[in-house]
Amino acid sequence: MNKWFRGIAPLLTLPLVATGCLFGPEKESAPIDPPPKNSQQQEEKQESSDDEKSAKQNQLELYFLSDEGMVVPYSLNVPKVEGIAKEALEYMVKGGAAEKELPEGFSGILPKGTEVQGLDIKDGTAIVDFSKKFLDYEAKMEDDILSAVTWTLTGFESVKKVNIQVDGRKLETMPKGKTPAQGLTREMGINLELAQGVDASNSMPVTLYFLGQSKDNTVYYVPVTRMINRQEDVAKAAMKELIKGPQHGSDLVSALAETTRVNSVKVKGDTAVADFGKELLQYSDEKKASRNALNAIVLSLTENTTAEKVKITVDGKSDVGAKGGDNFDKPVTRPKQINPSGI
Incomplete structure (x- = not known):
């Protein structure tokens, strides 16, 4: 086991859970002080606020780049909007607002300045249209970018495969490594x-x-x-x-x-x-x-x-x-x- 991992071995207690829940690290509870007299009212207000916030958000599994160069799933609260799959991809753009919510060392994986100009889902296929900035990437990142897009979109039940367009035109292959950009599925791996x-x-x-x-x-x-x-x-x-x-x-x-x-x-x-x-x-x-x-x-x-x-x-x-x-x-x-x- 790596030396840096031994020090946190006691913290690695990730709960097994039922459908719809999440796998993630547990945190120890802080000591409980005697509640103030108005604590019940405060709790009710907090619960109401939390419920209202939850009703306006979706917990989505998105894919980011770790500082070790791995493509990693990380679930964030994304506002419930029409076209949530398009919104999901926008959260994965390097330098975007989502990065402040990520663990230290994580970053967006889509090239900086990329815009998601459209996303249409039909018969299990997601057709996503990126701006030209999507092609502004290092050659070594080609497979990782495609994996992140594919695994994020196929996380939606309605999506089985992904086709990529740039400025409204079908992208048959990526420009640097000539990796196919049509008919992408999880079978391509990550x-x-x-x-x-x-x-x-x-x-x-x-x-x-x-x-x-x-x-x-x-x-x-x-x-x-x-x-x-x-x-x-x-x-x-x-x-x-x-x-x-x-x-x-x-x-x-x-x-x-x-x-x-x-x-x-x-x-x-x-x-x-x-x-x-x-x-x-x-x-x-x-x-x-x-x-x-x-x-x-x-x-x-x-x-x-x-x-x-x-x-x-x-x-x-x-x-x-x-x-x-x-x-x-x-x-x-x-x-x-x-x-x-x-x-």
Whole structure:
């Protein structure tokens, strides 16, 4: 484990949650002082204000650039407006107003000055029209920009693929790396890497979730698409790669111990049942699993299979506990957003 990560290990307790909620770091509660006499009125006013604010905002999962050069999902409150998908992309422009809400070291990923001139969603395809500033990027950023746009827009249920235009004209390929800019889907991957010793012509992608940490100690999940040797059992292969952890020299870390065994992974209907060895329970003296490990398993399995929920067992037993007292004896649903701000 990286040296900088050891110091915050006790803080890495990210809760598993139900549909519609978010994966994100917990913060310890401050000591509670005796409430003043008018506290109930203040609380009622605050709740009313919070409810009113919530009614005017959407929590959206957007994609930004970390200072390690990774494309990272981060969920922000975006005002509810007509054309919310267009608004989402505008929040991702470098130097924009959204940057003040990001963790230290995060920045917008779309070239500075980019304007989203239009966005139309039809039959599952989002056609987004950028201004010419969209093409003002460094060549090394080409894949990252396309990944960020694609993964942000396909986060909306109505969008399955993305086509890009510039000034109203279809952009067949990006100008610097000649990467296709039409028919973009999540199958193209994100933060793409090739596993050591893999024949690219006989490979397949698996998307894995590792942990990163910003300069201000914000801990977040990072999706990494790794090309591995083609095999039939994609789900089990993904779990084995998750356990292997990030590539050597990466600033990311794995939430699972390298000694963890994968006994089996089976997808039944909308649920993936993943059975691990007892090594999964080596997180504490109480023989419980790390919530980060369980979260990473849920995110990775739902990304690589058709499953919407994940049931985790250890040597066939379903009473898996996590540090902090939670019990994971029931299937857990993938959240709609991860890495939320303001939590």
